[in-house]
Amino acid sequence: MGVVPxxxxxxxxxxxxxxxxxxxxxxxxxxxxxxxxxLTMRRLAEDLGVSAPTLYWHFRDRQELIDAAIxxxxxxxxxxxxxxxxxxxxxxTFMAHMRSDLTAHPCVTDxxxxxxxxxxxxxxxxxLDIFDAMGMSPADTAGSARLMIWRxxxxxxxxxxxxxxxxxxxxxxxxxxxxxxxxxAPKTTDAQRALGTLDLDxxxxxxxxxxxxxxxxxxxxx
Amino acid sequence: MGVVPxxxxxxxxxxxxxxxxxxxxxxxxxxxxxxxxxLTMRRLAEDLGVSAPTLYWHFRDRQELIDAAIxxxxxxxxxxxxxxxxxxxxxxTFMAHMRSDLTAHPCVTDxxxxxxxxxxxxxxxxxLDIFDAMGMSPADTAGSARLMIWRxxxxxxxxxxxxxxxxxxxxxxxxxxxxxxxxxAPKTTDAQRALGTLDLDxxxxxxxxxxxxxxxxxxxxx
DNA sequence: ACCTGAACACCGTTCAAGT
DNA sequence: ACCTGAACACCGTTCAAGT
Numbered sequence: 064m065g066v067v068p069x070x071x072x073x074x075x076x077x078x079x080x081x082x083x084x085x086x087x088x089x090x091x092x093x094x095x096x097x098x099x100x101x102l103t104m105r106r107l108a109e110d111l112g113v114s115a116p117t118l119y120w121h122f123r124d125r126q127e128l129i130d131a132a133i134x135x136x137x138x139x140x141x142x143x144x145x146x147x148x149x150x151x152x153x154x155x156t157f158m159a160h161m162r163s164d165l166t167a168h169p170c171v172t173d174x175x176x177x178x179x180x181x182x183x184x185x186x187x188x189x190x191l192d193i194f195d196a197m198g199m200s201p202a203d204t205a206g207s208a209r210l211m212i213w214r215x216x217x218x219x220x221x222x223x224x225x226x227x228x229x230x231x232x233x234x235x236x237x238x239x240x241x242x243x244x245x246x247x248a249p250k251t252t253d254a255q256r257a258l259g260t261l262d263l264d265x266x267x268x269x270x271x272x273x274x275x276x277x278x279x280x281x282x283x284x285x
Numbered sequence: 286m287g288v289v290p291x292x293x294x295x296x297x298x299x300x301x302x303x304x305x306x307x308x309x310x311x312x313x314x315x316x317x318x319x320x321x322x323x324l325t326m327r328r329l330a331e332d333l334g335v336s337a338p339t340l341y342w343h344f345r346d347r348q349e350l351i352d353a354a355i356x357x358x359x360x361x362x363x364x365x366x367x368x369x370x371x372x373x374x375x376x377x378t379f380m381a382h383m384r385s386d387l388t389a390h391p392c393v394t395d396x397x398x399x400x401x402x403x404x405x406x407x408x409x410x411x412x413l414d415i416f417d418a419m420g421m422s423p424a425d426t427a428g429s430a431r432l433m434i435w436r437x438x439x440x441x442x443x444x445x446x447x448x449x450x451x452x453x454x455x456x457x458x459x460x461x462x463x464x465x466x467x468x469x470a471p472k473t474t475d476a477q478r479a480l481g482t483l484d485l486d487x488x489x490x491x492x493x494x495x496x497x498x499x500x501x502x503x504x505x506x507x
Numbered sequence: 508a509c510c511t512g513a514a515c516a517c518c519g520t521t522c523a524a525g526t
Numbered sequence: 527a528c529c530t531g532a533a534c535a536c537c538g539t540t541c542a543a544g545t
Binding site for chain 1: 535538539541
C-alpha cells in the first residue's frame, strides 16, 4: 500500500490514487478557511488536482461528502471522559469538550444546519448519564441532557460565525472581540458600552455557571 | 394609488405594478413552505408572474432581498412590552415573545445564519434593561442579555429545523414530536426512552426556568 | 478500478432593448 | 419608471469513453 503508480504519459486518465479520507480532509480545510458555501465540487476537484466528475466516483453526491465531513469533524466528540462522581465537574467537562470539538472546525456548525436535530440527538445520548446519576426522573434527565446539548450547539454556532464572519472585527485578544456598532445610536448606558466587547471564553464560562446553578436550584442539589 | 394600469396587448413589458413589499411577502411565504434554499430568483419571479431580471430593478441583488425578508419577519420583535418590575416575569415575557417571533416564520432562523451575530446583537440592546433594573454590574448585564438572546436564538433554530425537517416525524400533538431513532441501538434506560419524545413547549419552559433559576442563584435574588 | 471531457439543466446577474 | 429576452460565468450531476 502507499504505492503510487505513475503510469501513463501524464495527460489523460492518469491515476492519482485519491482516497475518500484525503478528499474529506481537504474539503474540511478549505471550508474552514473560506466558508462552507465557498466550496463547490469543481473548486474542491481543482484543489485536489483532479476533474470534477472524479469526486462522484468516491461519493454519491455532494450531500454524502458533506455528511462524511461532519462525521469526521465530530468523531472526537465521543472521547468524553468517564463520570467523576461530581456532577458539576461532569457538566463542565462535557460542555467544554463539546464546545472545543464544535469550534475546532469552524465550518462544522454551518454544515450541521440541515442535520441539526439529528446530530444534536446523537450527542444527547452520551449526556444522559450525568443527570441520570443525579437521581433525576427520566423526563428531567432527557430534558436536561437535551438542553445542555442545544445550548452548547447554539453557542458554538454563534461563536463560529463571529470568528469567521464580518460582523465583528478587531480581535483584541484570542477570544475577545470588539463588536462593530451597526447602529449609529449613541451608547449611553454602561451596559450598552459593555456590549461593545465580547469575550467568548468568559461568556461561555458564565453560560456554564448559569446552567449548573439552574440545575442545582431546580433539583435541590447543594 | 392602487390603480392597476392594464396597458399594452399583454405580451411584452406589460406593467405589473410590483412593489418591494409584495415581493418580500411572497418570498417569505414560499421559503416558509419549501425551505430557504428552495427559493431562487427565477422561481420567485415565476411565482410573481414576472421575469427574473425584473427583481433586480426592485432589489440590488439576492442578498438585499434576503435581508429585507429578515427585517420584515423580525419587525414585530420590537413590540416587547414594558418592564413590569418583576424581573422573572420580564425574562419570561421577553423569551416567549422572541421565540414566537422567530418561529412565526420557520425560515427566518435559517436566513439569519449569515447575519447571526449582528442580528443577535441588535436584539440584545432591548434586553439590557431587564438585568440593568436588577442592579447587575454593566458586564453582567451585557453577559446576561447576550446569553438570554443566544439561548432563544439557538432554541428557535433547532425548533424550526425540527418542525420543517425530516429528522423528526409523527407530530403527535401541536408541539410534541416522536423522535426517529437513527441508531438501531436498543433503548435500555428510561431516560433513553424519554429522549424518544420531544415536547417543544415543555422543553422551552424548562429552559426558561433553568435560566431564571441560574440568574437568581448567581445574583442572590430570592 | 479510477479518471477524463462533453453535455444537461440549473443558478445569480448584466445588459441592451422595449413601453 | 418598470419590465423583457438573450447572454455570461457559474453550479451539481450524468454519461460515454479512456487506461
